[in-house]
Amino acid sequence: MKKIQLILFGIGNVGSTFINQIIQAQKVFQQQGLEIEIPIILNSSTAFIKDEGVDENWKANFVDFGLPYQVEEIIDYVKTKNWQHIVAIDATASSEFVNNYTNLVENGFHIIAANKVANTLAYDDYEFFREILKENKKQFLYETNVGAGLPVVETIKNLHQSGEKVTKIRGVFSGSLSYIFNTFSEENKNFSDVVALAEAKGFTEPDPRVDLSGTDVARKLLILARELQLTYNLEDVKVKSLVPAHLAETTSVTTFQENITDLDEEFQLLKAELNENEVLRYIGELDVEKEILEVKLVKEQKENPLGALQGADSLFEIYTESYGNQPLVIQGAGAGAAVTARGVVSDVIKLAERIDCCN
Ligand SMILES: NC(=O)C1=CN([C@@H]2O[C@H](COP(=O)(O)OP(=O)(O)OC[C@H]3O[C@@H](n4cnc5c(N)ncnc54)[C@H](OP(=O)(O)O)[C@@H]3O)[C@@H](O)[C@H]2O)C=CC1
Numbered sequence: 373m374k375k376i377q378l379i380l381f382g383i384g385n386v387g388s389t390f391i392n393q394i395i396q397a398q399k400v401f402q403q404q405g406l407e408i409e410i411p412i413i414l415n416s417s418t419a420f421i422k423d424e425g426v427d428e429n430w431k432a433n434f435v436d437f438g439l440p441y442q443v444e445e446i447i448d449y450v451k452t453k454n455w456q457h458i459v460a461i462d463a464t465a466s467s468e469f470v471n472n473y474t475n476l477v478e479n480g481f482h483i484i485a486a487n488k489v490a491n492t493l494a495y496d497d498y499e500f501f502r503e504i505l506k507e508n509k510k511q512f513l514y515e516t517n518v519g520a521g522l523p524v525v526e527t528i529k530n531l532h533q534s535g536e537k538v539t540k541i542r543g544v545f546s547g548s549l550s551y552i553f554n555t556f557s558e559e560n561k562n563f564s565d566v567v568a569l570a571e572a573k574g575f576t577e578p579d580p581r582v583d584l585s586g587t588d589v590a591r592k593l594l595i596l597a598r599e600l601q602l603t604y605n606l607e608d609v610k611v612k613s614l615v616p617a618h619l620a621e622t623t624s625v626t627t628f629q630e631n632i633t634d635l636d637e638e639f640q641l642l643k644a645e646l647n648e649n650e651v652l653r654y655i656g657e658l659d660v661e662k663e664i665l666e667v668k669l670v671k672e673q674k675e676n677p678l679g680a681l682q683g684a685d686s687l688f689e690i691y692t693e694s695y696g697n698q699p700l701v702i703q704g705a706g707a708g709a710a711v712t713a714r715g716v717v718s719d720v721i722k723l724a725e726r727i728d729c730c731n
């Protein structure tokens with residue numbers, strides 16, 4: 373049996389669903405010769421430790437027995453154990469937490485991240501972290517950074533590493549904005565009410581402005597560009613933000629939430645301008661040859677693939693030399709706790725395949 377210990381940072385929408393999926397899939401793991409446990413779960417202030425792995429009562433246990441912690445103390449605690457394969461799972465959206473990655477890797481942790489921040493740091497820092505991974509022979513997996521549970525990162529990486537020339541990637545990269553514009557186009561609701569619905573369904577980032585400002589789509593575009601070994605930075609992405617300047621990220625989330633109805637009038641006007649067969653879509657585009665990275669709001673015909681999207685579906689059109697004018701298309705739920713957590717579990721299995729018994 374290969375035994376893997378997961379230390380889970382972040383027990384919100386994705387993290388809590390991940391715990392339940394790990395607990396429920398024990399039999400399937402055993403059939404693959406894997407023993408996968410989560411001995412430590414943490415939010416931003418509290419850690420709950422159960423050496424043999426948390427069970428169905430983890431929520432109550434976390435409340436009853438959780439204790440304040442520092443990341444350094446967790447690393448020291450893990451070092452006292454004779455655990456063979458240790459993986460830090462980053463299911464936070466925190467920029468600060470990413471500052472711990474190097475320390476974690478140097479202390480024997482592999483990393484799996486749903487959090488996109490590490491992959492969108494300044495290019496030098498992105499490169500530096502890859503050097504640290506190489507030096508310490510540790511894995512870093514992040515399939516859910518783009519398209520949640522959809523196999524987008526791996527597909528782009530495989531095409532590029534096999535020598536295929538990827539010329540363009542275009543599509544609806546955001547599950548929450550897909551849901552927002554699908555619902556807003558179809559239903560007679562205020563834009564702000566539709567954003568609230570997307571939040572309640574767990575599609576948005578903890579701060580929904582990260583989606584509405586285009587930052588989340590810009591991050592995804594950059595992550596894919598970097599898989600193609602393009603050395604862009606976030607500032608190179610041209611972004612059309614949907615957040616008015618007076619509610620931008622310099623104000624608090626609470627102020628934004630209290631004033632979110634300020635967005636309604638503009639979107640009502642945009643909707644009124646649409647022809648009967650048109651819908652609004654928020655798209656990302658990377659044109660490798662023209663060196664364009666762009667995030668923008670466009671009108672699409674309802675019968676086109678992008679215009680016909682439903683629910684929180686994302687759609688990625690990947691144009692390459694061999695595929696010619698007909699792109700390779702990946703489509704499906706682009707946000708949501710269940711699909712994202714499953715994508716993280718898939719990364720755990722992929723990691724288990726990569727590490728040998730004594731690594
Ligand atoms: N939702 C989705 O569909 C998808 C999400 N993702 C990514 O998954 C990540 C998590 O999203 P989601 O679950 O929706 O977010 P939530 O806001 O629901 O959960 C975030 C969790 O992270 C914890 N946290 C915040 N800062 C820290 C820290 N410094 N150390 C430890 N824990 C911390 C929070 O704890 P506390 O409550 O104490 O603040 C909370 O438990 C994000 O990076 C998101 O981009 C990726 C693909 C799809």
Ligand SMILES: N[C@@H](CC=O)C(=O)O
Binds near residue numbers: 519577
């Ligand atoms: N907020 C994101 C979640 C997944 O990355 C999105 O809406 O796509």
